[in-house]
Amino acid sequence: MSLNQGVDPRTGQPVGDPIPDTGPEQVRSAVRRAADCAPRLAGMPYADRGRLLNALATALRQHDDELIELADRETALGRPRLPGELARTAAQLDMFADVLRDGAFCEAVIDRPDANAVPPHGDLRRMLVPLGPVAVFAASNFPFAFSVLGGDTASALAAGCPVVVKAHPGHPGLSQRVADLATEALAEAGAPDGTLSVVHGYEAGPALVTDPSIRAVGFTGSTGGGRALYDLAVGRDDPIPFYGELGSVNxxxxxxxxxxxxxxxxxxxxxxxxxxxxxxxxxxxxxxxxxxxxxxxxxxxxxxxxxxxxxxxxxxxxxxxxxxxxxxxxxxxxxxxxxxxxxxxxxxxxxxxxxxxxxxxxxxxxxxxxxxxxxxxxxxxxxxxxxxxxxxxxxxxxxxxxxxxxxxxxxxxxxxxxxxxxxxxxxxxNGWPTGVAVTWSQHHGGPWPATTDPLHTSVGATAIRRFLRPVSYQDVPDELLPAELQDANPLGLPRRVDGALT
Amino acid sequence: MSLNQGVDPRTGQPVGDPIPDTGPEQVRSAVRRAADCAPRLAGMPYADRGRLLNALATALRQHDDELIELADRETALGRPRLPGELARTAAQLDMFADVLRDGAFCEAVIDRPDANAVPPHGDLRRMLVPLGPVAVFAASNFPFAFSVLGGDTASALAAGCPVVVKAHPGHPGLSQRVADLATEALAEAGAPDGTLSVVHGYEAGPALVTDPSIRAVGFTGSTGGGRALYDLAVGRDDPIPFYGELGSVNxxxxxxxxxxxxxxxxxxxxxxxxxxxxxxxxxxxxxxxxxxxxxxxxxxxxxxxxxxxxxxxxxxxxxxxxxxxxxxxxxxxxxxxxxxxxxxxxxxxxxxxxxxxxxxxxxxxxxxxxxxxxxxxxxxxxxxxxxxxxxxxxxxxxxxxxxxxxxxxxxxxxxxxxxxxxxxxxxxxNGWPTGVAVTWSQHHGGPWPATTDPLHTSVGATAIRRFLRPVSYQDVPDELLPAELQDANPLGLPRRVDGALT
Missing domain, CATH: 3.40.309.10 (Aldehyde Dehydrogenase; Chain A, domain 2)
Structure with missing residues (x-):
């Protein structure tokens, strides 16, 4: 076991207390807690799940000075960059709460029985449901926006998936402090225990990707590191989706x-x-x-x-x-x-x-x-x-x-x-690629080697889709259907019914 | 090189003329023709692409007796199964033409500039574009619906991706006849040469999956065969999406x-x-x-x-x-x-x-x-x-x-x-799983080992999404935008504008 020691880039000197590697048993335990709470998180009404995200945003904003100071000591990214990045990270959490309130993300589609269709069909209804526990690999270069409470975590939680974050060793002290604040905020907001954990150390990475309970991985980092973890994910006996944002020449x-x-x-x-x-x-x-x-x-x-x-x-x-x-x-x-x-x-x-x-x-x-x-x-x-x-x-x-x-x-x-x-x-x-807006229309992805999967984005509203899978319900009585698909549309969702958008 | 010989399951005797393996150079040539025509197919107006699909459906229907007879000799699936399956396959091609006419599949999203957003952003517009040439592996058990003109081919062509089909050796004669009819129908309907090819023989499979111009793979078949090809796809220097529908216990x-x-x-x-x-x-x-x-x-x-x-x-x-x-x-x-x-x-x-x-x-x-x-x-x-x-x-x-x-x-x-x-x-x-409706709401997929990717379906309107990737346009002047994203919405598409569905 080794230690994760923050270093001041301006001086090369250590800052803060070293944080020990998370051992294999603790990694397994974090994943087990995530798996145990997954049904409860998946079953939370969208509005309640949105409030968890808002609570995380609030926690960041309430501790902004402390967190920016911590981040600056470990990254030297300074002002105005770090306050801007914290604000953006909080806004991103709030945006996914908006996505939940909007409800279109679950893609509710209803086809009523049709005896004249070829072939004829009964009542068929489709929606997206959470994949299950997600491993997130934080990046070095965005200590807020692509780290513990960054876009991967925000979109996975919004999807209803518990998250285990592998902290980046470049800012271990900040990562741990954000993790502690997040744990507190989530508990206060009613999230089940296990919704979010943070692990440290090089060996925790492969352990997460190969844990049988992890259902998908979000990664931001180098092409080499990303490819190695991608190979583990797709080489499992049961391959899982690996969403890696790797190198880019732009x-x-x-x-x-x-x-x-x-x-x-x-x-x-x-x-x-x-x-x-x-x-x-x-x-x-x-x-x-x-x-x-x-x-x-x-x-x-x-x-x-x-x-x-x-x-x-x-x-x-x-x-x-x-x-x-x-x-x-x-x-x-x-x-x-x-x-x-x-x-x-x-x-x-x-x-x-x-x-x-x-x-x-x-x-x-x-x-x-x-x-x-x-x-x-x-x-x-x-x-x-x-x-x-x-x-x-x-x-x-x-x-x-x-x-x-x-x-x-x-x-x-x-x-x-x-x-x-x-x-x-x-x-x-007539603009420059740096600066990535957090919007409904953003696409932060691209063909290999920019990412491991060109269909997906790690920024913007559709990032949530990486952590959802479709389920269709055939001839299921209304009382056994999820609210999203019930006849009365109790959630007031935008839905496609018999081919028409409503 | 070996021969692909149809066999009558009722007698064990050969039927029809043997079809030689497609050699490596011919496989490369089919992929090259697909790659060469990809920009033209991608650039076709949706309505025109829809007409290609309708033309394929018509070709199946016009030759139904001949094709059903051919299919029955090689599969012994008989009546009423084979006429029903042909009708369903034609209807599926028509459904994807409807998906193109509907236009929502391209997921047009527009966010106008917002100086008050965190962070502030310019004009950003997102849509889905074709991935490029797709390899499709036909199944044994559905000589029409999951074969040369089956759901994978229909959805890939609808997406604007040229297709190279690896025929299943269980019905080589039918596959070749359908390929010939399809080639003719596509040419008459104005498709560029190379839009659809069919190859035969065991060795053509790995050759397709590893060809640098192939951008995605659709597969229906056994867990063992699917896993071997999946491993090739994700093991490429540039991994590509592999959509395998494998075994299922139901x-x-x-x-x-x-x-x-x-x-x-x-x-x-x-x-x-x-x-x-x-x-x-x-x-x-x-x-x-x-x-x-x-x-x-x-x-x-x-x-x-x-x-x-x-x-x-x-x-x-x-x-x-x-x-x-x-x-x-x-x-x-x-x-x-x-x-x-x-x-x-x-x-x-x-x-x-x-x-x-x-x-x-x-x-x-x-x-x-x-x-x-x-x-x-x-x-x-x-x-x-x-x-x-x-x-x-x-x-x-x-x-x-x-x-x-x-x-x-x-x-x-x-x-x-x-x-x-x-x-x-x-x-x-209170129903049975056999019989898969072809609708907007269908999901024909599931967690491993049912499929290699739980996010996707091989049947139903959303099957098209496997072959599309998002692109965002930032501050691009109207005259350089695709019609899908232009201010005037000349295609009359359903779009999300400034967060609201229109």
Missing amino acids: PVVVTEAAVEARGREIAEGLAGSFRLGTGQFCTKPGVVLVPADSGFDAQVADVVRPSEPTPMLTARMRDAYQAGLAAFTDVPGVRAVVAAEPLDADGHDVLPAVLAVDAETFAAHADVLAGECFGPVTVLVEYRDRDSLHRALRAVPGSLTGSLHAEPGDPAAADVVATLRDGVGRIIV | PVVVTEAAVEARGREIAEGLAGSFRLGTGQFCTKPGVVLVPADSGFDAQVADVVRPSEPTPMLTARMRDAYQAGLAAFTDVPGVRAVVAAEPLDADGHDVLPAVLAVDAETFAAHADVLAGECFGPVTVLVEYRDRDSLHRALRAVPGSLTGSLHAEPGDPAAADVVATLRDGVGRIIV
Whole structure:
């Protein structure tokens, strides 16, 4: 057994008390408690379940100063980022309470008997029900929004599934404090014991994914770590759904017309986006396709060069960033627009880097250059014509987002949007991918390797669907039907009846 | 390379011309044609895509006599089964055309900019788009409804995904004839070349699942075969969704009150259901939990004993049935209510069997007795009280369906429905699981091992969702948006706008 010790990224020094690994027996016990309470949580009226989520949001808001201070010591993400992230995390919990109140999420569908159908059928009614206990793997880079009470937890609880969170070792103290506050808030709001637990330590991860009572997994993290856990989930005797949000390169295309009209403004936007949070965003723009000889590289260099060092979350991530930079610059034909030598410092500080390469070289070395390098680096890919642009764009692996900077009536725009759609989950025009709205329409997902399952999202209202499965009721008398499907529609749900939306 | 030779199950003799295996280069070519036409199919207006489906339905109906004759020679499923199945398959194609006309399947959601949201957001719009080329594995037991133009193909084409079908070797001649008719009908209706292909031979299966251009797999068949292909799909460098409908035991619970009130009628219903199609249904009731000492076994024996031999689809399935029966009867405590000795015949004939065992023995030997035995056998599990009933019921693995026979106000009913819901995808009261309606509300799925993914169905309107993935558009100008998301709603789709369903 080892200890999970928070470290201050600004100094490299330990902060807070170390938290011991959760042993295998304690992991099993957390899952057992989750399984035991699953029927009660599943049976709670939607409004009551919504109140659990609201209570968690309130707990975050009531302890915001304390939690932000804790988070800052372990992550150095500072202000205004951390207060914004806490507010967003609380709002996300409230949003899922709204989703429960709305009720459409359960997808109630009723088909009355029809003797003339081919084949004829009786009374058939369908709705979604909770999958059962869910394991959630917290991310390093969003200590609130993708951690203990982040989107995976919020959507799983909303679905009626108890959650066991594997805390991220980058912020163990914050994770444990949030867990304690959540446990208290849930108990006060009437949640059954076992609704939410938090476990620590590397070995707790595989133990969770292979526990027979765990019915699904939500994961945010690296491609390597995610793939290893995915392989465990799908390799079980009874495979379970694994929703992994992994690496993402997030290509950006800048058209000739856009560079001409507002190159400097786009360069400033890019500089802001790829350096945000020291480049530690799954939506960081990692590859920017720009017209060759347009002078855009110099405009970016002008904006980025005055950068101050900023700390990465962990020493390991700092080292991985420097190694990734070195791998990029080792490719013949890659030039440093803004170089970033490793710093000799106590903490985890790094400098931002901007690289450039022609589109042909990029496409030929996409195995390296189109890989994700977590940290403040972006690669300018210089294209000469439509063909080289699209070839380079198609060499970028599946991503969470793809962006286009274009002018009104830009002749290049439609084709780029079409190519982007094949490879990404969110298309942005004249904006930047960092900053993920929490809405009904959000999709935070994408083709492999952005995620392990392109059908699902980890942000937005439809994230709940990952933890629900359909059940149909055939000729079941009204008194044995769940309220969602009863004739009188006591919950007032939007339903499809005999083919028509009501 | 080997040959795919149709065999008449009634005689064991070859019928029709043998069809050669599709070689690896031809498989690759079929997938390449699918990939090449995918953008055109995806870009077709929904109404036009609907007309492709209607054209396929019409082709089936126009050639019904010929196809039914072909199917009967290779499957011996006879009349009225085969005409009914063809009609159902055509109706299913038409239903997906209706789903396209309805338009809700694309899940259009629009959130207008909101500066007061936490966090504030711009214009964000979400819809579902096609995944890309799909591989479909046809089943043996439904030569129309789960074969070349079955539910997987219909839903994938409706989604806008080209399809390559791996034909089942049990009816190669029918598969090829349907493929030829479909190719002709699709071409006439304006589908791009490559929209639908059919391949033959054992080796074509793994080749399809591992082809880089295949984006999802639909499969209906055995647990062993499905698991092997599932492992290939999830083991790819880029894992793809695999929707397998595998084995299912389909437990049935008969309450004491129901046996008392109408034991004979229930026995007749059971006898009809488990022998239907020589027991070769994924929805065959394989385990029937009945009150001990209720005389229900004698009632079933009375009805089943006069059975005539009927042929199974293939010699291999006949042998597997006899081996499965032997494994069941080898368990100490299992008694034959109706025994079924292997027949010495030229064709694939078998006799139906009814076994009985007490609930405790069943639960203790569930690894054998709660396994699927494909063919006309059902196991009566005799329970003494509520606890032994529920323990035995929980020992049944995940199933497509679970049924309850109960009386009005039956005190046992609610608990049984609750236990069934944990383990099955469709709950039936006072009916039988065979016969699967094709409706908006149908769910033909269930927890492992009934399927590889409990979130999805292979029958009913929502089967289309397996082949669609979400894309969000952020701040994309109206002229670059797909029609589904444009302000004017030119397609007249049901949409959610700013949180409200419209």
